[in-house]
Amino acid sequence: MRQPWKRLIDGRQLALLLFVGRMSAAAAWAPGAAAGPVQLAAQLPALGLELGLLAPAFWVLRRAGRPDLLGCARCSGKGAGLAAAALGWLFCVVQAARAIDGQARFLAGTAGSPFGGPGMYFALWAVMLYMAWLGLEAVARLSLGAAVGFAAALAALGAFALPRLDALNLAGLLRPGAELGRAGLNYALDCGQVGMAILLAPAVRGPARRWGAAACALWSGGQCLLIGLTLAALGRFAALQAYPVYALAAAGSELTLANRAGALFSAGWMLPALVQGAAVLWLGAGCAQTAVSCGSAACFLATGGAALACAAAARLTGGGWLGLAGRGTLAAVALAVPLLALPGARRKGVPHET
Amino acid sequence: MKHDRHFAKLTACLCAALLCCGCQSPVQLKQRAAVQGLGLDRAGGLWQLTLQIFDPRGGEDGGGEGSYALLHGSGDTLAAAFDSAAVRCGQEIFLGSARVLAVGSGAAVSLRQALEYLSGDPQVSPALMVVQARGAADAIFPAQNGSQGRTSPAGALRRQLQLAEKDGRLPPCRLMDLLADLAAPGDGCILPLAAPAQDGMPALEGGAVLGGGALRGTLTPQQLEALGLARRGAGALAVSFAGPDGQPASALLEHFDSRVEVQVRGGRLHIAAALRASGRVTEWRAPPAGQLNGPRPDSLGHAAAGLMARRFSAALAQLCAMGCDPLRLADRLRRSDPAGWAALAAAPGGWEAALARADWEVQARCTLRPR
Numbered sequence: 001m002r003q004p005w006k007r008l009i010d011g012r013q014l015a016l017l018l019f020v021g022r023m024s025a026a027a028a029w030a031p032g033a034a035a036g037p038v039q040l041a042a043q044l045p046a047l048g049l050e051l052g053l054l055a056p057a058f059w060v061l062r063r064a065g066r067p068d069l070l071g072c073a074r075c076s077g078k079g080a081g082l083a084a085a086a087l088g089w090l091f092c093v094v095q096a097a098r099a100i101d102g103q104a105r106f107l108a109g110t111a112g113s114p115f116g117g118p119g120m121y122f123a124l125w126a127v128m129l130y131m132a133w134l135g136l137e138a139v140a141r142l143s144l145g146a147a148v149g150f151a152a153a154l155a156a157l158g159a160f161a162l163p164r165l166d167a168l169n170l171a172g173l174l175r176p177g178a179e180l181g182r183a184g185l186n187y188a189l190d191c192g193q194v195g196m197a198i199l200l201a202p203a204v205r206g207p208a209r210r211w212g213a214a215a216c217a218l219w220s221g222g223q224c225l226l227i228g229l230t231l232a233a234l235g236r237f238a239a240l241q242a243y244p245v246y247a248l249a250a251a252g253s254e255l256t257l258a259n260r261a262g263a264l265f266s267a268g269w270m271l272p273a274l275v276q277g278a279a280v281l282w283l284g285a286g287c288a289q290t291a292v293s294c295g296s297a298a299c300f301l302a303t304g305g306a307a308l309a310c311a312a313a314a315r316l317t318g319g320g321w322l323g324l325a326g327r328g329t330l331a332a333v334a335l336a337v338p339l340l341a342l343p344g345a346r347r348k349g350v351p352h353e354t
Numbered sequence: 355m356k357h358d359r360h361f362a363k364l365t366a367c368l369c370a371a372l373l374c375c376g377c378q379s380p381v382q383l384k385q386r387a388a389v390q391g392l393g394l395d396r397a398g399g400l401w402q403l404t405l406q407i408f409d410p411r412g413g414e415d416g417g418g419e420g421s422y423a424l425l426h427g428s429g430d431t432l433a434a435a436f437d438s439a440a441v442r443c444g445q446e447i448f449l450g451s452a453r454v455l456a457v458g459s460g461a462a463v464s465l466r467q468a469l470e471y472l473s474g475d476p477q478v479s480p481a482l483m484v485v486q487a488r489g490a491a492d493a494i495f496p497a498q499n500g501s502q503g504r505t506s507p508a509g510a511l512r513r514q515l516q517l518a519e520k521d522g523r524l525p526p527c528r529l530m531d532l533l534a535d536l537a538a539p540g541d542g543c544i545l546p547l548a549a550p551a552q553d554g555m556p557a558l559e560g561g562a563v564l565g566g567g568a569l570r571g572t573l574t575p576q577q578l579e580a581l582g583l584a585r586r587g588a589g590a591l592a593v594s595f596a597g598p599d600g601q602p603a604s605a606l607l608e609h610f611d612s613r614v615e616v617q618v619r620g621g622r623l624h625i626a627a628a629l630r631a632s633g634r635v636t637e638w639r640a641p642p643a644g645q646l647n648g649p650r651p652d653s654l655g656h657a658a659a660g661l662m663a664r665r666f667s668a669a670l671a672q673l674c675a676m677g678c679d680p681l682r683l684a685d686r687l688r689r690s691d692p693a694g695w696a697a698l699a700a701a702p703g704g705w706e707a708a709l710a711r712a713d714w715e716v717q718a719r720c721t722l723r724p725r
Contacts, residue, residue, distance in 0.1 A: 112476050168682050171689035236534040237480070240473065251480040251530055 008203045011211030013140040015218060017200075017279055018193040020143040022219035023150050024099070024272030025190070026226050028106040029245050035238040037173040038180050040228050045184030047220040050194050051213060053334040057198040058209045060338040064345035068202040069337055070290050075344030084340045085291035088199050091329035092284025093303060095192040097310030098326050099277035100124045101319055103270060104311075109242045110250075121311055124270075124277070129304040131278035132285065136203055139278045146271045153249075153268050154225065160252030161233035169235040170228070192280070192326060193219065195333040199283055281307060387445040390422060391508025393491030394432075394468055395458030401435040402458070403427040404492040405447070406508045422506040424495055432471045450477040454508045454515070455484045455529070456548060456556070458491030462569045465543075466536045469529055480530040483515050486562035486569070488549035496554040510555045511548060518546070518558060522582040522591055522610075523575065525561055525680060538685070542678035544581075547572060563678045565706075570676040573669065580665035581673075583629050584612045584681055591631075595661040597638055598653040605658055605722050607633035616687040618694030621701075625670065625683060625714035629662055632721040652722075659720040667716050674714075677706035 009017070031039055057069055064072045070088060074081030103124055108116020131139055188194070197212035204211065230244045238244035246269070284303035289296060314322040393404035409423035427439025440447045455472070457465055472478045487494045495507045518524040525544040526535075535543035542565030551557035561573035573581075579591060591610075597603040611630040616623065635654055673680065684705055688695040698708040 110476055168685045168689065171685055234530060234534070236537040237530045240470070240533055240537065241480075247480050247530070251528070 008136045009140045009205070011204055011206040011208065011214075013143070014197070014200060014204045014208065015211045015215035016147050017140050017143045017275065018197055018212075018215040019218045019222060020146045020150065020272045021196070021276035021279060022191065022193045023147075023222050023226070024269075024276045025102070026219075026223045027150075027245050027269055027272065028102055028243060029227065029230075030106075030109075030243055031239075032242070033239050034183070035231065035241075035244055037170045037231060038175075038177075038183055040170065040224065040231055041173050041175075042180055042183035042187055043220050043224045043227070045181060046187035046191070047216065049184060049188035050191055050216050050220075053188060053194045053330070054197060054209075054212055054216065056335060056338040057201075057333075057341075058212070060341050060345045061201060061209065064341070066202075067204065067208050069198060069341050070287065071202070072341035072344040073337060074290075076340055076342070077344075080340040080344070082291055084337045085287050087329065087332045087337055088195075088287035089284050089291060089303065091192075091195050091199075091333045092280045092287060093306045093310060094322065094325045094329050095195070095280040096128065096277050096284060096303070096307035097314060098192070098322055099273055099280065100128065100307065100311040101314045101322060103273040103277075104315070105319070106243060106246075106269065110246050116315075118312075118315070121308070121315060124274070125304065125308045125311065127274055128277035128281055129300065131274060132281035132304070133300055134278075136200075136279070136282050139275060139282060142271075143275045143279075146275050149268060150222075150272060154222075157226075157245075157249055157252060158229060161229045161248060164233040165229075166232060166235060169232050187223075189327040189330060190323070191219075192276075192330060195330045196280065196283060198333055198337070199287070200279075203286075381446050381448075385445050386448045387425065387440070387443055388448050388450075389452040390506060391454040391456070391495060391511065392449075392452055393456045393458065393487065393495050394461045395487075395491040396460040396464060400428045400430060401432050401461070402492070403429075403432075403435040403439055404495050405439055406495050406506060407443075407445075408451070422498060422508075424497060426492070432468060448477065449475060450479070452478065452482060454512050455482055456487045456491045456494040456511070457484060457545070458487050459489060459569060461491065462486065462562075462564055463567045465564060465567070466533075469533050469536070473529060473533060478529070480528065482529040483512065484527050484529060484532055484545060485511065485515070485548040485556075485558075486545040486564070487556075488547055488559065488562075493550050494548055494556045496550065505555070507556055511558075514556075514558050515546065523579050525578060525581065535680070538679070538682070542566070542570070542676075542680075544573065544578075544678065544680050546578075563673065563676050565676060565678050570678065571672065573672065576665055577669040577672065580662065580669045581680060583610060583631065583662060583666060584614055584627060591633075592636070593658055593661060595657050597657055601638065603638040603654055603657070604636050605633050605654065605720075606636050607631040607658075607720070609633070614681055614683070614686060616683050616690065618687070618691055618698060621697075623683070623687070623698065623708045623712035625712055627666065627670075627714065627716045629659075629666060629716065629718040631658075631662065631719075632723075634723050655720040655722040658722060659718040662720060663716045663718040666718070667714070670714055670716070674709050674712050677709055679705075679709060683709070 060072060061067055061069060066072070070081065070084050073084030100121055104116045104120045107120060131142065193215065197215060201208035201212070226245060230248050231238055234244055234248055237247070241247040281300070281303055284307070285296060285299040288299035288303055310322065387405070387407040389405050389407055391406040395402040403426065405425040406422050407425055409421050425439045425443050427435045427442060429435035429438050436447055457468065461468060469484070472482070473480065494511065515524060515527070524546055527546050532543050532545070542563065544561045544563055547559045547562045548556045549559050560575045561578045563570045563573060582591070591607045592604060593607060594602065594604040609632045613628045615626045618624070638654065684695070699705055701708065
């Protein structure tokens with residue numbers, strides 16, 4: 001078995017990469033009729049749950065004194081190592097498929113149905129695979145550009161939304177209830193970045209645990225800002241829109257340059273999704289290399305092919321199962337993989353492969 | 355370095371792909387009818403559509419703002435009406451450039467349905483401005499003739515709306531605002547009222563109150579201004595009133611602050627509004643001249659505040675009687691007194707009946723400085 005990742009990026013790059021990936025999902029936020037203050041309040045329990053999901057893996061890593069969870073699982077036994085790597089690979093395939101499918105649906109829902117055709121699926125997949133092939137460092141560097149673009153877009157959105165903010169739209173924000181807990185759980189289980197933070201730990205120079213937790217807080221803050229702005233500015237209109245953040249941006253872009261540069265406007269949404277997709281494809285290829293000792297090209301193609309097949313199946317069947325698969329595989333990576341790695345983490349004197 | 359080269363290539367490819375995305379299934383400009391304004395009406399069970407489209411060949415100043423043509427379409431559904439207009443002109447209808455929608459009195463019943471249809475179209479901006487036409491919607495869009503100068507009906511209407519919006523004389527009338535209002539309890543909204551002026555171009559005439567799928571009444575421009583006092587945070591509002599000695603005076607109000615509280619007292623809705631404004635005296639013809647630099651602006655402020663309170667009370671009385679809730683009183687009550695809201699909503703007649711029986715008190719304070 002090979003160890004495909006060395007310490008390629010530093011902790012800040014990891015945090016930025018995860019933040020950009022999460023913001024790509026937040027920008028295409030589609031709560032439907034559930035859009036309301038509870039979605040903003042749910043960010044707090046979601047943050048707690050996400051940290052709770054990170055905790056078992058990070059505890060095992062701390063106990064092992066090494067950042068490689070899959071390596072620890074391998075030390076537990078060949079079967080455990082293979083199972084852990086397979087779960088990691090499956091998680092990455094599903095997350096990549098969600099990135100492709102989600103972005104294509106977003107384009108179809110905002111720009112028009114031709115943009116959600118099979119060609120768009122293939123184009124998104126090809127660009128993500130190419131970016132993944134460039135390597136994690138390259139994707140991490142691109143995430144810096146995407147983060148800067150996102151910050152600029154958020155500032156523009158804020159400038160438009162500020163005069164329209166109405167505190168009445170956030171009435172009942174802190175009302176506790178089952179709905180709040182359910183929404184928080186949904187956010188936490190839909191957050192693939194938690195699994196990425198666990199699996200990417202061996203690729204990070206410095207304390208991956210600390211930067212993973214920092215990224216968690218960072219993306220929660222970003223989501224609060226984006227969702228809060230949207231809900232406070234749009235009110236009930238948000239619940240009538242398929243993509244409320246886009247609706248706010250579309251209203252704000254009237255009479256601005258953004259309205260004249262429709263394609264570049266859409267690119268602002270696409271770039272973070274491409275970064276997210278490329279990162280999980282790279283991670284999936286790494287998991288595949290850890291599981292079976294084959295060449296990196298074969299692993300990339302296998303991972304990419306599986307992701308494309310999943311995305312295509314989601315397009316044909318409606319895609320509801322893809323969300324469930326994402327939650328299931330995330331729970332497996334956050335809970336089952338640390339369990340598999342726990343016996344290996346207890347053993348002393350196992351050399352750390354690099 | 356190798357990665358940087360890859361990046362450069364990738365960025366160039368992405369930009370090229372994105373900038374050329376319009377080349378897929380292209381529609382030539384001459385095959386596209388760019389809609390500037392829409393008129394929607396309903397008669398005999400059919401949707402009647404009037405579209406003002408840009409026509410570079412028409413008008414005195416071919417290609418200028420006044421160059422427009424009108425398209426008409428009708429159908430059982432809105433989609434059929436748009437199709438019918440497209441078939442008649444032989445062009446593809448493009449709604450991305452539409453900025454004004456005029457709803458005829460026949461379509462007021464189906465306003466929500468029409469707005470939801472338009473909101474579902476990715477081309478239509480959520481910031482589209484909507485007005486209620488006095489009478490038929492097509493009267494807002496007169497056919498082009500030589501005497502109408504260098505503007506189009508949609509352009510003229512849009513300019514008036516923007517100016518009124520900037521001055522706070524307009525209720526929130528964007529597509530997104532109206533759909534939010536129509537989804538609220540009470541299901542009502544206020545639209546600017548437009549009618550053809552003497553020169554044939556549309557002009558704003560106040561507001562139309564819609565609720566429960568019907569046109570319930572109208573508001574004067576002064577009443578709309580008064581309601582704006584409770585919403586506005588910035589802007590400027592010119593008011594004319596009688597000074598303390600009965601002489602005419604006017605002031606420009608520039609800073610506003612308002613507080614509206616809603617409570618349930620003895621089973622009845624009680625509305626308490628505190629309006630604050632400050633500005634400067636612009637005109638006062640009280641003899642002897644020159645006293646504006648003295649202490650008199652205080653008494654002028656009291657007079658202006660009295661006017662604000664009277665206008666606001668009158669507008670509130672009319673809206674409560676019509677069951678319309680543009681100040682979001684239901685939301686305020688639900689936030690401040692959930693139990694009281696639940697009791698009122700469950701009572702016979704629900705929220706509208708409670709609103710009709712409501713009592714209120716308005717306190718206004720106006721601070722004016724000398725000119």
